[in-house]
Amino acid sequence: MRRERSVPRAGWAEKVEEHGLAFHETAHPPHLARPYWDESVNYVFSMDEVLALEETVEELHRMCLQAVEHVVTTGRYHVLGIPDWVAPLVEASWRRRDPHLYGRFDLCYDGSGPAKLLEYNADTPTSLVESSVVQWYWLQDVHPGDDQWNSIHERLVDRWKEMSLGPGPVHFAWTTEDETGEEVMTIAYLQETAEEAGLTGTGIAMEDVGWHAGRGRFVDLAEDEIRTLCKLYPWEWIVAEPFGRNVPQAPTAWIEPIWKMVLSNKALLVLLWELFPGHPNLLPAYLNTPGNLASYVQKPLLGREGASMRIVTPDGREQRTDGEYGREGYVFQQFHPLPDFDGEHPVLGAWMVADEAAGLGIRETAGLITDDTSSFVPHRIAG
Known part of the structure; x- marks a missing residue:
């Protein structure tokens, strides 16, 4: 693993916007000189490193699923702060094996030694468009002879085909509270992958989802039933609102399913350390x-x-x-310090689609915390 300088493509901003990264300016604080999408640098991996990382994240994912089973079996919902009335919904969803779509592990890794899990974004992960699409087109333009750890798009399409969601369109929901446009572009991309899989998709703001008391159904603005709702809106927000009290009554299929509340909570890190003490990929x-x-x-x-x-x-x-x-x-x-590459500190975002490793996105920052000031940089596997 190494960090290399590169020359940005002429008209790079227009190119990334064409590929869906319309929010590369609005999602980044305006006072920063460095852009959010920064192709003046890239990270280079060997195939052996990528194969080892794939094994690591799939093992971590299996461990996380064991943690869900542990919580459901022991009833330790209080560790995660899950309300008492929600616990039976989590258990029922898990026992039904309600299908899940995707997630992103954040890892600390410097090319030597085991990768360390920082957290798992398993309910509403973002940086999907840049990981799946934008950096792939960068690779084709700049390093066409190299490879990339990136089968995200193909795996998402295949996963939609596998899920057997039933009749009716899939509604794709974002929140109007997001002023950057990142969430609406991310959910629009997910809708695109579903439609490529042969499903019908329709967009809706989460604030426009209604409840039809007489029918006991969630409905859209046309009062059509929402049979499947793919949301970029956290479960902890849903269950904290009056809206959420209707979830038990409705037959809506949710993506992600409510059992993902166990994995989208940082108390998962505590449970993993309890269940797998001393594991080389845990802190x-x-x-x-x-x-x-x-x-x-x-x-x-x-x-x-x-x-x-x-x-x-x-x-x-x-x-x-x-x-x-x-x-x-x-x-x-x-505390496990992030690696230092030319004064920048990368965090590896390793993507899962269903239960398989699917790709990599890298964000880096000059500080100790990867926040909204970080930049996304592409990667490649040297040919």
Whole structure:
């Protein structure tokens, strides 16, 4: 694994916009000189490294599924802050094996030693368009003789075909609260993959999803039943709203399914360390206490974009980020410094589609926390 400089393509901004990255300016704080999509650098991997990483993330995914089974079997929903009325829904969804679509592991990896799991974004992961489409076209334009860890698009299409969702269109929902356009473009891309698989898709804002009390159904603005809802809207928000109280009554198929609440919660890191202590791809993690950790990252259970975090480094220094998360509790995970490549710190986003490793996206930042100031950089496998 190495980081190389490269010359950006002429008209690169227009090219990435054509391929769906319309939000590359709005999703990035305007005061930053470095663009969100940065093809002036790229990471180069060997095929052996990629094959080893594929094995790692598939093993981590299997471990995560075991953690769901553990929670459902033992009833330890309180560890994750899942409300009592929601627990039976999670259990029923898991026992039915409601189909899941995708997720993204965030890993610390420098090319030597085992990759370390930082977290699993299993409910509403983003950076999908740039991982699946945009960097693939960059590869074809700049390094056509090389390969890339990227079968995301093909696997998404195949997964839609496998899921047997039944009659009617699939509704694809985003929230109007997202002002960057990232979520609407991400969900539109998912709709594109579903339609390529032969399904009919229709877009809807989550705020426009209605409840028809007489029919006991969620409906769209035309009052047509929403039989399948693929949402880029977290389950913890749904169940916290009055809207969510109707979920048990409706036959709606949800993507992602509600059992993903176990995996989209950073308390998963605590459960994994309990179930697989000392595993080479895990970092010690504890709930609401640092335990015996002298240096750690304090993460809110339901935090996003690096908000409401606190880092205590081995030399005793502290760093905090702003945010309103944390009322639900915190995980204390052992501090493991991100690798340093020319002063930048990459985090590897390894994608799962269903239960198989599907590709890689890399975000990097000059700081200790990968947040909305990070940049996405492409990668390749040297030919």
